[in-house]
Amino acid sequence: MDTERVSRTVAEVQGVLTMREKLFTKHSVENMAAYRAMRRDGRITDDPFGDVFLVVDGWATVRADFDEHDETIRQIAARGLTYGIHVVLTTARWSDIHSQLRDQLGTRLELRLGDAIDSVIDMRAAQGVPKQPGRGLTPDKLHFLAAVPRIDGWQRTDDLSDAARSLAETVADSWNGRRHPGSNAARGAAKPPNFPRRKGSCGCRWDWANRTCSRSGTTSPSNRT
Structure with a gap:
């Protein structure tokens, strides 16, 4: 798994949340429905994103x-929905997710x-789920069948x-409306200034924002990890 990209993604979503909180205060926005309407009417133009989804598969x-991102993701899940930021998780066991x-x-x-x-939905209903790919239970104890994407x-x-x-590319090619700017992490852009520090190859603390090693204080080539 790409450590650099994971960290950038979490930091970027956290940044969008912080920006939204400020915009809601600035424009006296009551809720996300009002925010969507204000963006649609052109009253808010300094937010290029619509609803944002942070998907954690596994x-x-x-x-x-x-582990350093655990608390940040919890905060995004707790505060984000009010501001149109959603967290989607997958896991093999419910016990893996903190209460x-x-x-x-x-x-x-x-x-x-x-x-x-x-099962956290219903043990008896869970026993009745067919042994077939894509079959499962909804919160209402109804069976569902998920399609292959x-x-x-x-x-x-x-x-x-x-x-x-291929599906995503086909949908993107067919869309004629306004496009979102995309993720910095997906584009491989430079990390934001508050990106978490990690150890460099020499054992020092590496500052991604300034591209410097805190032990030596010297700048390193941009391809150093």
Whole structure:
């Protein structure tokens, strides 16, 4: 997993949240519905984004490998929805998600579990979920069937990443409306000034914003990690 890109993404979403909080105060915005209307009418022009989604595919892995972002993501989940910033998580077990964060997740979908006793929706209903890919339970204990995100007519999943990318590119090519500016992380842009510091190869604390090593105080080439 790309450590640099993960950190940039979390920092960027946190930055959008901070910006939205200031804009809501500045324009006396009551709620997100009013904010969308004001952007649509041109009364707010200094926010290039619409609703923002932070998708974490594999929460247990992210917590294990990027523990420093755990609290930040919890804060985004707790404060973000009011400002049109959504957090979407996937996990193999509900127990992987701290109760404080779990309480912030308003919509929960549960695919078939290995053990129905792990269900937070209904253990008896979970036992009745068919042993078929994509089948699961809604919060209302109703069955759902998730579709494979591809439009090439195939049902296989071994090349799903390429198929999903192709779907996204096709949708983007077909869209004629206003486009969002995209993510700095996706574009590989420079890290924001408040990007978390990490250890350099020499064991020092590396400052990504200034491209300097705190031990030597010297600037390093831009390709140094």
